[in-house]
Amino acid sequence: MATAVALIPLVYLVLRTGQGGLGAWLETVATERTARLATTSLLLAVVVTAACLLIGVGAAWLVTRSNTPGRRALAVLMALPLAVPSYVAAFTWVSVADLWTTDPGTRFEGFVAASVVLTLYTYPYVYLPVAVALVRVDPAQEEVARSLGRGPLHTLLTVTLPQVRPAIAGGALLAVLYVLADFGAVSILRLDTFTRAVFTAFSAGFNRQGALTLATLLVLVTVLVLTVEGRTRRAGARFSGTHVTRPARAADLGVWRWAGSAALAAVLLAALGVPALSLVRWMTSGTSGADAVGRLWDAAAGSLTASLLGALLTMLLALPVGILAARHPGRLSRALERAAYLAHSLPGVVVGLSLVFFGVTVALPLYQTTWLLALGYATLFLPLGVGAVASAAAQAPPSLEEAASALGRSPAEVFRRVTLPLTLPGIGAGAALVFLTAMKELPATLLLRPTGMDTLATRLWSATAIGRYAEAAPYALVLVALAAVPTWLIVRRSGILPAAGEREPLRPVRIDETGATDLLEGVKA
Amino acid sequence: MTPITRLVGLAASTTLVLGLAACSVEEEAPAGTATEDAAVDETSDDTTETSDDAAGTGDASSPAPAAAEGDGTLVLYSGRNEELVQPVLDAFTDETGIAVEVRYGDTAAMAAQLLEEGDNSPAEVFLAQDAGALGAVAREGLLGELPAETLDLVPDTYESAQGDWVGLTGRSRVLVYNKEAVSEDELPETVAELTEPAWTGRVGIAPTNASFQSFVTALRVLEGDDAAAQWLDGLAANDPQVRERNGMIVADVDSGAIDAGLVNHYYLYELADEQGVPADDLNAALHFFPAGDAGALVNISGIGLVGEQADAEGQALVDYLLSEAGQTYFVEETHEYPMIEGVGTPAGLPALDELETPEIDLNDLDDLQRTIEMITEAGLL
Numbered sequence: 001m002a003t004a005v006a007l008i009p010l011v012y013l014v015l016r017t018g019q020g021g022l023g024a025w026l027e028t029v030a031t032e033r034t035a036r037l038a039t040t041s042l043l044l045a046v047v048v049t050a051a052c053l054l055i056g057v058g059a060a061w062l063v064t065r066s067n068t069p070g071r072r073a074l075a076v077l078m079a080l081p082l083a084v085p086s087y088v089a090a091f092t093w094v095s096v097a098d099l100w101t102t103d104p105g106t107r108f109e110g111f112v113a114a115s116v117v118l119t120l121y122t123y124p125y126v127y128l129p130v131a132v133a134l135v136r137v138d139p140a141q142e143e144v145a146r147s148l149g150r151g152p153l154h155t156l157l158t159v160t161l162p163q164v165r166p167a168i169a170g171g172a173l174l175a176v177l178y179v180l181a182d183f184g185a186v187s188i189l190r191l192d193t194f195t196r197a198v199f200t201a202f203s204a205g206f207n208r209q210g211a212l213t214l215a216t217l218l219v220l221v222t223v224l225v226l227t228v229e230g231r232t233r234r235a236g237a238r239f240s241g242t243h244v245t246r247p248a249r250a251a252d253l254g255v256w257r258w259a260g261s262a263a264l265a266a267v268l269l270a271a272l273g274v275p276a277l278s279l280v281r282w283m284t285s286g287t288s289g290a291d292a293v294g295r296l297w298d299a300a301a302g303s304l305t306a307s308l309l310g311a312l313l314t315m316l317l318a319l320p321v322g323i324l325a326a327r328h329p330g331r332l333s334r335a336l337e338r339a340a341y342l343a344h345s346l347p348g349v350v351v352g353l354s355l356v357f358f359g360v361t362v363a364l365p366l367y368q369t370t371w372l373l374a375l376g377y378a379t380l381f382l383p384l385g386v387g388a389v390a391s392a393a394a395q396a397p398p399s400l401e402e403a404a405s406a407l408g409r410s411p412a413e414v415f416r417r418v419t420l421p422l423t424l425p426g427i428g429a430g431a432a433l434v435f436l437t438a439m440k441e442l443p444a445t446l447l448l449r450p451t452g453m454d455t456l457a458t459r460l461w462s463a464t465a466i467g468r469y470a471e472a473a474p475y476a477l478v479l480v481a482l483a484a485v486p487t488w489l490i491v492r493r494s495g496i497l498p499a500a501g502e503r504e505p506l507r508p509v510r511i512d513e514t515g516a517t518d519l520l521e522g523v524k525a
Numbered sequence: 526m527t528p529i530t531r532l533v534g535l536a537a538s539t540t541l542v543l544g545l546a547a548c549s550v551e552e553e554a555p556a557g558t559a560t561e562d563a564a565v566d567e568t569s570d571d572t573t574e575t576s577d578d579a580a581g582t583g584d585a586s587s588p589a590p591a592a593a594e595g596d597g598t599l600v601l602y603s604g605r606n607e608e609l610v611q612p613v614l615d616a617f618t619d620e621t622g623i624a625v626e627v628r629y630g631d632t633a634a635m636a637a638q639l640l641e642e643g644d645n646s647p648a649e650v651f652l653a654q655d656a657g658a659l660g661a662v663a664r665e666g667l668l669g670e671l672p673a674e675t676l677d678l679v680p681d682t683y684e685s686a687q688g689d690w691v692g693l694t695g696r697s698r699v700l701v702y703n704k705e706a707v708s709e710d711e712l713p714e715t716v717a718e719l720t721e722p723a724w725t726g727r728v729g730i731a732p733t734n735a736s737f738q739s740f741v742t743a744l745r746v747l748e749g750d751d752a753a754a755q756w757l758d759g760l761a762a763n764d765p766q767v768r769e770r771n772g773m774i775v776a777d778v779d780s781g782a783i784d785a786g787l788v789n790h791y792y793l794y795e796l797a798d799e800q801g802v803p804a805d806d807l808n809a810a811l812h813f814f815p816a817g818d819a820g821a822l823v824n825i826s827g828i829g830l831v832g833e834q835a836d837a838e839g840q841a842l843v844d845y846l847l848s849e850a851g852q853t854y855f856v857e858e859t860h861e862y863p864m865i866e867g868v869g870t871p872a873g874l875p876a877l878d879e880l881e882t883p884e885i886d887l888n889d890l891d892d893l894q895r896t897i898e899m900i901t902e903a904g905l906l
Contacts, residue, residue, distance in 0.1 A: 033901065098782060187733075188769055192906075200733055200897075200906060203633035206661035207894065208640060285800075349634055356641045364645060368628075447638055451600065451628040451647070462629065466606050467772040467795045 005317055005375065006343045006382045010219065012354035016212045025213055033197075034217065041193040042221065044114060044186075045179040051119040052175045056126025057168060059264055061156065064134040066253050068260035075131070076491050078264060081271040082124040083483035085440035085457065087184025088476050089121050089271075090114075091464070092278030094188060114191040120271040121185075122178050126171035128490060129391070133167035134160070170387055173229045173341070177383070180218060180225075180345040183443065194218050195347045199443075202349060215350045222345040226338050279476055282469035293474070295459060300478055303439050303455040306370055310377030311435035314385045315427055317378055322389025322426075323419060327398065337390065340382040351380050352447030359448075373448040377438040384437060385430040392426020393419070432486035439483050456482070598624045599838045602639065602648040604632025604658060605826060613854040617845045623838050632658045633735070639831065640665055648831045649839045652693075655735045656887045659690040659827050668829040671843065678847050679864045683825050686888045692825030693846050694855045695862035697880060698740050700812040700820065701778050701793060702785040712812045716744070716787070716820035720759030729766040729774035729786030732905040736771065736789050736824060741900060742890040744819040747883055750899070757903035767905065772796070779809040787820065790874065794860040804873060813875060817883040823862065825887065 017025055062068045063075040081089075093116075097108030137160065145155045161168070183195045194214060201211035253260060318340075325337040343351055355376045359367035366372045400422065404414045442457045449458065456479040463472035603610055607629045614625045630638070632654035639646055639662050651668070653659045662668055668689040676688050683692035700713065706727075713719060719728050731737050745753040766783045768774045774786035775796050790811055797804040814820035828846060830839045845851050852863040860871040870876040900906045 098777075190767060190769065202637055203631070203733065203735065206633060206636050206658060207897075208637055211637075349637075352634075353637055353641055356638055360642050360645045367645075368647065443634065446630045447634060451626050458629075462607055465770075465772075466608055467776065467792075467799050468608065469799065 005379050006340045008358050008379055009343045009346055009351050009354040012357050013212055013216050013219065013350070015357075017209070017216055019209075024209075025216070029213060029217060034214070037192060037194050037197050037214075038217070038221070040111070040191065041180060041195075041218075044111065044118070044191065044193060045176045045225075047115050048118045048122060048179045049172050049175045051115065052123040052126045053168065053172060055119065055123040055267060056171060057130050057161070059123070059127050059267070060131035060134055061160075062260045062264060064131050065160075066257065066260060068253065068257050068264070070261050070265075074261070074264050074268075076488060077268050077272075078127055079124050079487050079491050080268075080484055081121045082128075083436060083440075083480045083487050084121055084271070084275055085184060085442070085479065086118065086121055086182050087188060087442065088460070088480070089275060090117050090185040090188035092275040093117050095278050095281070096274050109190045111191055114186050114189040117185050117189060118179055118182060120267065122175045123267075124487075125174040125178060126168065129167040129171045129387075130164055133164035137163045167391070169229055170391070173225070174383070174387070176225050176229075177222065177341065177345040180221065181347055183347050183349075194221075198347050199349060208353075212350065215346055218345055218347075219342060222342055225345075226341055230334075230338070275476075275480075279473040282473040285470070295454070296474060296478060299454045299456045299459040299475060300482065302449075302453050303457065303479070303482065306373050306445070306449070306453075306455060307377070307435045307438040309370055309374040310381070310438040311431045313374045314378040314381055314434045315389075315431045318382055318385030318389050318430060319423075319427065321382075322386045322430075323393050323423065325386070326390045326393035327401075327419075337386055340386045343379050344381070344383045346380075348380065348441060348443035348445075349447065352376060352444035355379065355444070355448055368448070368450050370450060370453070373445065373450070376444045376448045377434065377441065380441065380444060381434045381437050384433045385427075388426045388430025388433060389423055390426075392423040392429075429490050432490045436483040436486045439479060596836075597622060597838075598626060599649055599842060600647050601625050601627045601650045601652060601842070602635050602831070603627050603629050603652045604635045604654045605629075605652055609859050610652065612858065613846065613851055616850065616854065617842060620845065620850075621841055623841060625842070636661050639667060643667070644832060646831055649834065650828060650842055651831050652826070652828050653690075654826055655739060656690075656692070656825055656827055656890065657735055657739060657893055659685070659829050660888075660891050662831075663687065663689045663829065667831060669832060669834060671830065672840070675840075675843055675847065682886050683823075683864055684827075684887075685829075686886075690827050690829035691843070691847070692827045692864050692887070693851075694826050694859065695823045695864060695877060696736075696789045696791055696826070697813060697862070697882070698736070698820055698822045698824070699788060699790045700785055700814065701775050701788050701809050702812055703778050703781055703783075703808050704810050705808060706781060706784040714815060715818045716814065717756060719787075720756060720763050722763075724763060724785075726764040726766070727784040728760070728763070729768055729777060729783045729788075730760070730905070731768050731771050731774060731788070732900050733769060734771055737787065738893055738896050738900065739824050739890055740787070740819060740822050742893060742896045743822045743883060743885050745892075745896065745899075746885060746889050747819050750895070754899050754903070757899055757905065761903045761905050765905070775809055779807050781808065789824075791860045811874075813880055815881045817881050819883055821880060821882050822885060823877070823880065823882045825864070826861070 059074075059078045063071040063078065068074070093113070094108050097113075141163070142155055142159050145159045146152070150158070180193075181195060183199055186193045186196050187199065194217065198211045198214045198218075201207045201214060321336055321340055324333040355372060356367075359372050363372065366375075401414050401418050404418045405411070409417070439455075440457060442461055445455055445457055446461070449455065456475045460472050460475040460479065463469070463475065601614070607627070611627070614627060618624055628635075628648070635651070636653070636658040639648060639651060642648070643665075646667070651659070651662060653662075659668070663685060670688050671691060673688075675691060676684055679691045683695065684690065700719075702712065711723075713724075718724065741753060741757065744756060748756075766774075766777070766786070768777065768786075771786075771788040771792045772795060774783070774788050775792040777783045778786050779796060790813075793807065793809055793811055794804055796809070797807055800807070828843055830843065834840065847865055849865070849868060852865050852868040855861045856863050856868055856871050860874070862871065862874075862877045863869070897906065
């Protein structure tokens with residue numbers, strides 16, 4: 001049932017492209033351009049994901065396992081680029097790059113530019129789950145490895161990372177799908193990918209059939225990606241037997257610890273500093289800014305209502321799928337979980353249209369209400385919720401549930417009193433992730449929102465479309481600020497940031513030290 | 526420290542929830558009243574500013590509006606920007622008492638949405654950025670026929686041959702150029718000159734934009750597919766400066782980043798508005814191609830009635846927008862050319878009948894598909 005929501009776009013695609021028949025489909029698909037698009041899209045996904053793994057895993061290790069200065073603040077800040085919509089990011093990068101290039105030939109666009117921008121705003125999908133997993137991994141194995149004479153790097157590669165492999169693979173999967181579905185960055189940075197071609201087919205020549213045919217190819221690419229990821233997951237399945245919360249000992253990086261801070265700070269400066277600089281310039285140089293003030297509240301309210309409803313609905317649907325996947329691994333539950341990912345790589349405009357179709361033919365009373373918009377968000381972002389629930393459920397020991405049923409509790413009671421509370425942190429993290437992603441969403445929102453309702457994203461779009469950048473800047477700022485709240489909550493709840501008291505054992509504490517210095521140590525750390 | 530941060534978090538989330546509760550109450554206020562209030566506010570101060578109330582008019586929680594039966598409400602799908610059309614819609618409401626619920630969106634996506642909705646569309650009127658979108662919706666039989674009185678107001682060139690949409694405003698293709706970088710005697714007579722070495726690396730284009738595509742279609746109609754393909758190849762080989770939107774080209778020309786660009790004429794005025802200066806003070810200026818060159822194509826933004834009309838309110842809106850008041854608004858505020866006679870010309874621009882526009886009927890520009898293929902083959906898309 002829950003997965004059915006994610007399948008609406010697929011049914012729609014089959015129905016619409018099926019009208020033309022297989023021959024027409026092949027004719028559109030089997031072209032040189034399609035091959036070029038596929039190559040570009042896949043190459044971009046691979047490059048960005050590799051870079052995301054480097055930054056994401058590196059940052060996660062630095063903030064959770066090393067004595068990098070400022071790691072407490074960095075742990076939070078490193079997640080923040082997630083709050084910046086890719087179209088805002090790309091747009092601001094272009095306008096900042098234009099400040100320095102006077103030669104028009106060297107414009108900031110194309111493959112490299114798109115890779116840089118997408119990486120900077122996608123790596124948190126890897127960073128967050130890996131950091132969480134690193135915190136929860138039993139450090140005993142690493143300690144054993146070290147005591148048996150393995151070097152720190154060797155230990156990291158052969159012991160630590162394999163243990164968090166499911167988290168790495170899960171994060172990488174989200175990154176790949178995000179890149180495949182992204183339109184904002186590739187359109188502004190002018191890189192011809194599948195998604196851009198789908199949009200171009202709609203806007204250029206109003207070629208709905210062609211656009212949807214290309215979209216079916218994206219689905220096939222996703223199936224391919226999911227299959228590959230599924231294999232690594234099976235090969236990498238490792239679960240710690242015990243569930244310790246004992247923090248790992250921080251690796252002493254010596255003087256290199258400053259290099260660690262500098263590297264993370266550089267990433268942040270690029271990811272957050274560049275948009276900030278641009279937005280400030282827009283605000284100060286334009287004259288349309290005053291118009292934003294009165295509309296800001298309505299737009300923010302619209303964003304919050306729609307995204308919150310979307311997050312609630314998504315989690316409601318994600319809960320059974322996620323728990324089923326974690327508790328009853330089997331062919332069926334795997335298939336259900338995988339199916340949830342299929343719509344995730346589709347461009348928002350395709351998902352939006354599929355829900356227009358669904359609304360008009362099946363659920364007319366819901367059409368153009370906030371409910372259908374929320375359903376649209378659920379369709380798009382179900383995997384974010386399913387992933388969070390599944391990993392939380394996997395980490396909660398099933399023995400507790402077994403004990404409860406052994407003590408005579410009915411399955412419903414076991415679920416309500418044991419399973420649900422145990423997965424609650426995962427549900428919270430998933431909801432926050434869906435919420436902030438929904439806030440950033442634009443194309444489906446434009447198609448599905450109730451007539452007359454505005455969100456920050458639609459306002460931002462409307463203002464930039466006619467060059468009113470001073471008006472656009474406040475919407476962008478508020479959007480990022482609001483999205484930063486759930487981001488911060490995710491970090492907070494994930495346990496990446498142990499409180500001062502809990503952090504003490506990270507460093508060997510000398511017995512003669514006073515409690516006061518310990519406390520200070522914790523705060524500084 | 527921990528309890529404090531927790532508290533802050535709790536406080537933050539509580540505010541969030543409270544704020545939400547407050548806003549959802551507000552949103553449930555009847556839409557009609559909000560719109561009327563907005564309209565009243567509107568007329569009292571300057572017309573360029575859209576009131577925030579109008580923006581938030583959304584009755585977010587009400588279901589899809591039923592087809593109006595002389596009920597005083599009209600559902601309009603607008604592919605044109607809110608900033609540009611809301612004031613004239615407010616004036617319409619003021620004049621007629623008919624409230625307009627407007628759905629703003631991207632013209633192309635909105636056309637796709639209308640096609641998807643088919644007969645179930647809540648829309649009564651479709652206001653589009655270009656003739657192509659209206660044509661795409663009309664081809665599926667979704668637009669109703671307009672009365673002869675309406676069609677008679679507008680030149681045949683700027684309306685559907687089947688009578689199911691009319692142009693509201695005209696926009697001319699121009700070459701925008703930087704006054705310091707391009708001297709007057711250097712200005713081209715025809716778009717063909719832009720493929721010559723003198724213009725290498727100097728010309729901005731926005732090939733993903735419908736306005737560029739219509740112009741290329743016009744070039745095909747005027748000079749044939751082979752000549753058009755040759756021109757596209759020549760342009761592609763001349764290191765053109767590709768931008769996503771017309772507005773970006775105008776901004777870059779004004780800043781001196783590029784010397785010239787092929788755009789629609791009114792983008793210059795959007796830039797002047799944002800910078801708060803008269804258009805004459807900008808470094809960018811407009812050049813109209815002479816002698817019926819394809820580069821001087823005049824395209825339209827237009828309007829059509831969606832499906833069966835339950836009442837005359839949709840037609841009332843069309844009538845108003847084509848009245849002297851409606852047309853004057855577009856001339857004065859959006860700097861576009863009027864479609865009816867006797868309204869005048871946007872300040873600082875040559876009159877429409879002085880423009881040496883090519884002999885083209887917009888109905889002949891419906892083969893966008895082949896145009897897209899050609900632009901793609903030239904490597905510009």
